[in-house]
Amino acid sequence: MIEDDLLQGGQVLMARQPIFNKNQDVEGYSLMYRSDDGSLPEKFTDEQATSSVILNTYALGSQNGEARQLPCYIKLTESMLLSGSIPSLPKEHFVFELLREDGISKDLVKTAKELKHQGYRFALNHFTGDKGQTVLLDAVHTVKIDIQQHSEAELKQMVTFVRPYHVDILADKVETQEEFRRCIELGFNLFEGYFLCRPVDIKGKTFGSSKALIMELLAELNNPNATVESVEQIVINDPMMAYKILRLVNSAAFSTPKQIESLSHAIALIGMEQVKKWATLFLLSGQSGKPVELTRMMLTRGRMCELLAEMLNYENPINFFIVGLLSQLDAMMDMPMTDLLDQVPLNDDIKEAILTRSNPMGNILHEVATYEQGEWDQLKGLLEKPYYEVAYRHSLQWAQQVLESLQE
Template identity: 55%
Template sequence: MTDSTDTDEPMDLLLARQPVFNKSQDVVAYLLLYRNDDNALTINDHLATSSVILNTYASICQHGQVRSLPCYLKLTDTTLMAENFPELPKENFILEILGHSDITPALIERVKELGEQGYRLALSEYKPEPKFEPLLNLVHILKLDLQSIGLDTLPAMVKHLRPYNLELLADKVETKEEFRKCYELGFALFQGYFLSKPEPVKGKKLGSSKVLLLQMMVELQNPQATAQSVEQIVINDPLLTYRILRVVNSAAFNFPREIESLSHAISLLGFDQIRKWVSLFLVTDTQEKPEELTRSMLVRGRMCELLAEMLGREQPINNFIAGLFSKLDALLDMEMPDLLTQVSLQNDVKAALLNHEGQLGQILEQVCQYESGEFDDMTFLLDKAFYETAYRHSLNWSQQVMASLSDK
């Protein structure tokens, strides 16, 4: 959990991924979001030969198993029609034709050729216009933009598309209610940020185990805190006591001395490591939530921490906590202001979570923009290559943590 990014080879493009879900809200693919300095990605340079992309951006630890998922790759007209279009591994990539493409007979023929070669094909930004009809007989997946189409007109559109036997993907699903309506209409795939939005339960209070973990977080941020004061909180929960002792005795912490007490274990780990593990226990204890929510929280927290380290900021662990907790409202189905009234976090962490204010909020906002692919909106605090390296490292780190936690 403390490995470095020193060995990560920098890439000359900004690259992030967005999950594609099935009806069970399991991740079944990723959409690659990318930009390089000239805003024109060359597939030959990066995707046809890049083991980094396949090993990191397509890799996932899911239900305790590490495996590779296919990636949706958006193709511009220029790339699609290029004579030197590379032979990409068909099991790893789904080729996405953009709805604003110039749909000429030549482009239609090219799409037909790619389908005959065995590529899975998707069409995005679809509208019920005659120019799209030829492509509906050639592609396998059709992406419908909910925010552009609107839920009211969706049923009629789905009915019109049914004879084509397409796999329908609901794009830009922002709420759980939108997810449910698309599910009922027969959509098979879903993309958007609906997992990051809470479904608040009025008057909801935190459960006792969550309260205890948050009390620990508060105590660990107290300058006067000691191993003994933290121990007094932990010993109220036998399971938490056992989990901390198990962490100390794990292969990751090979201490030569015998553990004499819980406070001794806390002293050996150090407060920063205890903070991190308590945070991980907090986000992985909500079993009814999809794994992707936990995964995305870990990635965001770790990337915030890494950028803070690269910038030489004090106490990078607070950036980790701010990033991790930025989706705690979705995990616990509580509005963030209501959640923060039930726990006394530091003021700078609260300001970052509520309004992206202060130094913690500055980094948190940048990480949120990066993971959404909003690269043009970012005001970079470091060289762009550091962001991609930090994001890629965070993906790998989150995978290691998910695998480790599935063994416990």
Template identity: 55%
Template sequence: MASQLDNEESLDLLLARQPVFNKSQDVVAYLLLYRNTEGGLPAELNDHLATSSVILNTYASICQQGEVRHLPCYIKVTDSTLMSEHFPELPKEHFVLEILSHSKITPEFVERVAELAQLGYRLALCDYEPAERYLPLLKHIHILKLDLQRFGLDRIEQIVHDLKPYNLELLADKVETQEEFRKCYELGFGLFQGYFLSKPEPIKGKKLSSSKVLLLQLMLELQSPHASAASVEQIVINDPLLTYRILRVVNSAAFNVQREIKSLSHAITLLGFDQIRKWVSLFLVSDTADKPEELTRIMLVRGRMCEIIGEMTGLDQPISAFITGLFSQLDVLLDMRMGDLLSQVPLQDEVKAALLDRSGQLGTILHEVELYEAGEFDNMKNLLETRFYETAYRHSLSWSQQVMQTLYTND
């Protein structure tokens, strides 16, 4: 895996993405997260935004309902970047320029913002607070971000009311729960950021469906040292749809099978138990139609990145790291408390410990990936050389997109 990542184009910086949702909880853009002490645009990123296809083809690329699309990316820009004579020639349809709240709003600065707006750039102002100094900007920007945790819902309601004359698109930032999402929705916000999608809303007494119980029985058998293609087949054939899906996956272009596979036991032998474990896990997390696609996408990226780090740090069974990352938000997907869920799930003890309290080697890897996803790069333990993290993350983004296309095709 190290040699594979070495061959990837390097961006020379740590870079992650955070989704921006609309009212339907569909992803409509991504905020780029990167390490920079000033909170602005690093020179390395500045160069790549204008010249590299990596940003658009990976960080801005998404598979929605089986189709690959490119979404806009929000990028924070400092005053010096905004005012520079060498401002990068960015594709206007692909980027939203995010102005920092601590900018020095001089007449020259306002004139520059108005000029960029006239040139066709989409402009957002982050961390807004009601103050007279911001009023000149409100005439030229398109999106206003309000920090929900800073103001609270009561105060934000008045702020939203006062902003109505400006006809701005309002983005609720740091939305942490589904309840906060619903209240911001009612207040008239059209865009949302935060971790509300990653917080479970447990339903008391909820039990796993029969189809998921079957998948979990299959996973238990796959972890048995006595498992065989025949014993796995005996479980799978109880569900004709699952049998069909596995055969479709094996016969898909992703596996370059020379001739069509019709026998389930042959398919299991061909794939190997690790691949079967992975696909059973993927079927388990992709079978919840009432959840936004982004949740499955996040789980796939996290699972694959955990697996890569597991491989590169010498973990005996990297598939365990994959399952740990993938299942780290299974509680959210199924609306069950993690403890209650794990009592019904046949997982190894070290995987359960990692999921419950981030303990053990698997827990360390999972927490490392979670920090990377959140852009908290300075808090990471750096289990690998820094240069491997971004390529591992980018590889995981691309892999998740391919898998979602395959899953959608094989539904």
């Protein structure tokens, strides 16, 4: 399947970054992309091919376990817009993000307004409060402000200035939860950045009692003498965990649904290594106060690490999955990573990979984290770049399936 996707996918690299509202629900995705020469990929002008890839992967989110389409933000320069090379994509599913260039021509303003009347949506990228940009405010639906480039007083002034235009005001490059809260107070209503992936330092926090059984299960799964029966004796003490294991066997995450005769039968069908994977997921899912999107990011990263390990014929790809999944555990649990790993019964190589990214598992983690952020020039090149994009796309789809299975 991955080989088929490579034949169809070309040389375009794509990744996505979520755009949140005040409740940290995802409102859309900012699409990062680059073709080999750095220009707008030719495939983006092919409505059928591009729409299928983006809408079925990069624009797909979930809420309460159900899949939903979310708008994708695609960057365009003025020259792209005026040349008529605007992608022929469904208007209702895309927001075209106008990159800020030197000066704003009358032709740009005229074209943007005409396209807005036709149903296209635009976002103005890197709004600075410059009066020259004001002429575009009537043509856009969203104004995007880089909060790292302005003081709090400047941000407040810009928000006040654009509010009468009835546009969404998007805070870009929000890096911490404190910045997120400050932007809400300033009047922003959309937020983009890596703040969700950063922990809030809560000293002295430990795993709650609700996680103790999962910790016991992980310890048993790391015991070389563990059996299906010994694992079953732990799982049966948590009805919800038992229910989830039974449910997962028949979920889209497994290719062939089975008729289950008992809990031990389900465990045997899944396999001990896979139960280890799912136990780790149970440790994370439903964590109080954390958005579903963080779980999605962790799932995607874990699966992509596993896929790259499989492509490279590394042994024990399940361990690469766990490295990727747990690499953002500090953000999920709001605890320092070193303290967290002291409480998780994992081998030293896995812990070293997460903390230092120095061994083969750590190298794969570095590659995946680099790809996620669109820093493709920083990839070490363990594989040809198209393999990364296909693995990322498959991982997004897999994470969606898992979320639908884990959520009630």
